[in-house]
Structures are given as structure tokens and as C-alpha cells.
Amino acid sequence: MASTEEIQENNPRGIPKAPFISDVEGYIGGPDGEVESALKKAQDALAKYRYMDANLTQRRRGLEEKIPDIRKTLNMVEYLNERRVSKHKTDGLEEDLEELGLEDDEASEKPLVTTFELNETLFAEAELEDTDVVYLWLGANVMLSYKIPEAIELLATKLKNAEASLQGLQDDLEFLREQITVMEVNTARLYNWDVVRRRERRSKEAAASTE
Amino acid sequence: MATNTQQQISVTDLDVPQLADVRRQLDEELTHLTNSFTQLKQAQAKFRSCIDNVAEVKPSNKNTTILVPLTNSLYVPGKLRDLENVIVDVGTGYYVKKTRAQATKHYQSKVDYLQSNLETLQETILKKQENLTFVVNVLQSKIQAQSPAGTRNTKD
Numbered sequence: 001m002a003s004t005e006e007i008q009e010n011n012p013r014g015i016p017k018a019p020f021i022s023d024v025e026g027y028i029g030g031p032d033g034e035v036e037s038a039l040k041k042a043q044d045a046l047a048k049y050r051y052m053d054a055n056l057t058q059r060r061r062g063l064e065e066k067i068p069d070i071r072k073t074l075n076m077v078e079y080l081n082e083r084r085v086s087k088h089k090t091d092g093l094e095e096d097l098e099e100l101g102l103e104d105d106e107a108s109e110k111p112l113v114t115t116f117e118l119n120e121t122l123f124a125e126a127e128l129e130d131t132d133v134v135y136l137w138l139g140a141n142v143m144l145s146y147k148i149p150e151a152i153e154l155l156a157t158k159l160k161n162a163e164a165s166l167q168g169l170q171d172d173l174e175f176l177r178e179q180i181t182v183m184e185v186n187t188a189r190l191y192n193w194d195v196v197r198r199r200e201r202r203s204k205e206a207a208a209s210t211e
Numbered sequence: 212m213a214t215n216t217q218q219q220i221s222v223t224d225l226d227v228p229q230l231a232d233v234r235r236q237l238d239e240e241l242t243h244l245t246n247s248f249t250q251l252k253q254a255q256a257k258f259r260s261c262i263d264n265v266a267e268v269k270p271s272n273k274n275t276t277i278l279v280p281l282t283n284s285l286y287v288p289g290k291l292r293d294l295e296n297v298i299v300d301v302g303t304g305y306y307v308k309k310t311r312a313q314a315t316k317h318y319q320s321k322v323d324y325l326q327s328n329l330e331t332l333q334e335t336i337l338k339k340q341e342n343l344t345f346v347v348n349v350l351q352s353k354i355q356a357q358s359p360a361g362t363r364n365t366k367d
Contacts, residue, residue: 073285080287113292116279118264120257121300122314125293126279137284 013172015052018045018179021186024193035194042187049180053173060169067162074155077134081148083112084132222349227357230350237343244336248329255325262318265311270294 010016021027028038087110112128134151137143146154225233273294278286297314298306309317 069283073282076281076285114279114281114289115298116281118268118297119261122261122264123298123300123306124268124291125296125298126277126289127292128279128287128289129276131288133288135278135286135288137286139284143286 013168015172015175015179018049018182018186020182021189024189028190028193031197035190035197039187039190039194042183042190046180046183046187049176049183053176053180056169056173056176060166060173063162063166063169067159067166070155070159070162073136074152074159077148077151077155080112080128080134081152084130084148087130222346225349227350227353230346230353234343234346234350237339237346241336241339241343244332244339248332248336251325251329251332255322255329258318258321258325262315262322265297265314265318268294268297268311 025031025033028035111130113125114128115123115125118124132148133145134148135143135145136151136154222230222233268291272291274290276288276290279289280286295310296308297311298308299314299317301307301317
């Protein structure tokens with residue numbers, strides 16, 4: 001049947017497309033067809049779509065929280081890298097300057113002082129060491145140390161993947177919304193067609209009994 | 212008989228559906244109070260751990276390397292710099308630099324304040340539980356009094 005071929009159409013990420021039933025009578029198979037099973041199928045499909053919708057919305061919320069975090073971390077690592085790079089450049093310059101008898105005030109003695117969070121309402125001051133290794137918390141009780149360039153690469157990849165997934169999720173959610181609407185319309189049409197048919201049957205029986 | 216001093220009518224005067232309503236209401240209040248109790252306990256535990264954290268910022272840790280969090284997932288090795296002062300969030304957007312002793316006192320007073328609140332809340336919960344038990348008893352006795360009378364009626 002042509003209608004079964006339509007039903008197999010999927011969108012790029014495997015969400016089945018909801019077929020719009022334009023001819024209810026043809027879909028059910030004639031004026032005496034059974035509408036109960038069609039209604040049940042529509043309800044099942046609706047339930048599945050709604051479940052997927054809830055799932056994807058939850059995933060999207062999670063991603064929306066993680067993405068700014070990854071961005072912040074990436075910015076921090078890039079900033080640390082810049083300081084190191086400029087500091088090593090000035091170290092090189094300093095030797096030349098010293099030879100010339102000049103001195104740079106801000107020489108190599110500018111460790112970064114930061115206030116960090118010890119606990120929710122408690123902060124303390126610390127001095128960051130000059131190191132080329134940063135530690136990244138990857139979740140699930142796993143923390144790895146990375147050299148700064150590798151860290152930048154890893155974070156950039158994570159950010160790109162997260163943003164791509166977010167975009168994919170948005171598209172999926174929009175597609176799902178459409179399919180849910182189509183299925184709801186189908187359900188309404190099936191039901192109305194059934195009501196009309198019952199009314200016709202009743203009036204036919206009433207006409208037949210009065211003869 | 213003990214009556215709820217807030218009500219003007221004695222609980223024993225109420226009939227079964229009304230008693231069921233009162234019982235439901237008491238149940239809800241009890242759940243709400245128990246939740247608040249749990250939240251206060253959690254807040255108190257947090258403040259206690261802050262006290263421990265302040266104790267860690269001690270001069271004997273002066274040159275130990277620590278991992279300093281820069282964001283939620285980024286840590287950089289560093290050393291503690293200021294070992295006499297910490298910064299405490301005192302609420303409404305104010306952060307105050309205190310000495311370790313002052314900070315410890317501040318958190319300790321928060322813990323004590325929460326403790327007194329917890330004790331008051333505990334008493335209220337106990338009283339509500341007593342009321343609930345009483346209402347349930349009255350309800351059950353009413354139902355029992357009703358059902359023999361009810362079966363007697365249907366037999367006739």
C-alpha cells in the first residue's frame with residue numbers, strides 16, 4: 001500500500017515523519033472500516049512523539065547549561081596562555097634590556113593573584129604558579145592534566161561539538177512539534193469522521209425501521 | 212479531650228468527611244514542615260563545612276601547592292597567599308574580608324542560629340504529629356460507630 005511507504009520516511013536523525021491522513025475513508029478502508037485501531041495507532045504515535053519531545057528538551061537544557069561553562073574555561077586557559085607567552089617574550093627582552101642598563105619594572109615578577117572559592121560563601125586568596133600545565137575536570141570523578149596548548153584544543157573541540165549538538169536538538173525539537181500537531185489533527189479527523197459515520201448509520205437505520 | 216486551640220469547634224463534633232479533610236490538611240502541613248526541617252539541616256551542614264574550610268587556611272599550609280579552581284572545570288596549581296584573611300559572603304551582594312578567627316565566629320553564630328530554629332521547628336512538628344494522631348483516632352472511631360449503624364440500616 002502506498003500509505004505504508006509514506007510512514008517509513010524519517011528525518012536525518014531517525015525521527016519518523018507523521019503522515020497526514022487527507023482521505024480518512026481511504027486510510028481506514030471503506031465506509032465500514034474499523035476506526036478504533038487507527039485511533040489507537042495515532043494515540044501511540046502521539047505518546048511516542050511526546051516522550052521524545054520531553055527527552056530532547058531535557059538534553060537541550062543540560063547543554064545550554066554546559067556551553068557557557070566550557071566557553072568560560074576556554075577563555076581562562078587562553079588568557080593564561082597569553083600571559084605565559086608574553087612573559088617569556090619579556091624574559092627574552094629583559095636580558096637585552098639589562099645589557100643596555102635599562103630595567104623594566106614589570107619584569108618577570110608578576111604572578112597572578114586571584115580570589116577563589118573555597119566553599120559557597122567562603123573565598124580565599126592565592127597566587128597562581130607559572131606552569132604550562134592546567135587541570136581539567138572532565139566529570140565522573142575524572143580530572144586530567146593537560147599542557148596549555150592541548151587544553152585549548154580539547155576545550156575548543158568540546159565547545160564546537162556541544163554547539164553542534166545544541167543546534168541539532170533545536171532542529172529536532174521543531175520537527176517534533178510539527179509531527180505532534182499533524183498527529184493531533186489526524187486523531188481529530190478520524191474521530192470526527194467516525195462521529196459523522198455513526199450519525200449517518202443511525203439515520204439510515206431510523207429510515208429503514210420506519211419503512 | 213484535647214482540642215486544637217485554633218479551632219472553635221471540638222474535633223469530635225466534626226463528621227467523617229470533614230475529619231478526613233482536617234486530616235489531609237494536617238498531613239500537608241506536616242510534609243511541608245518536615246521539608247523545611249531538612250533544608251535547614253542541610254544549610255547548617257554547609258556552614259559547618261565552611262568552618263572546617265577556614266581552618267584549612269592556616270599558616271602551616273603556607274607553601275603547600277594547591278589546585279586553584281578558576282572555573283567549574285579548570286584548576287591551576289598555586290599557593291595560598293593570604294593566610295590570615297578570608298572573604299565571606301554575608302548576603303545581599305556584600306563580601307567582607309575577615310580574619311580567620313572572625314570568619315570562624317561568623318559561621319559558628321550562623322550554625323547556632325540555625326540550631327535554635329531547628330529546635331523550635333522540631334517542637335512544632337511534634338505537636339502537629341500529635342494533632343494528626345488524635346484526628347485519625349477520632350476519624351477511625353467515627354467510622355466504626357457509623358459502619359455497624361450503616362449495616363444495621365441496610366439489613367432492614
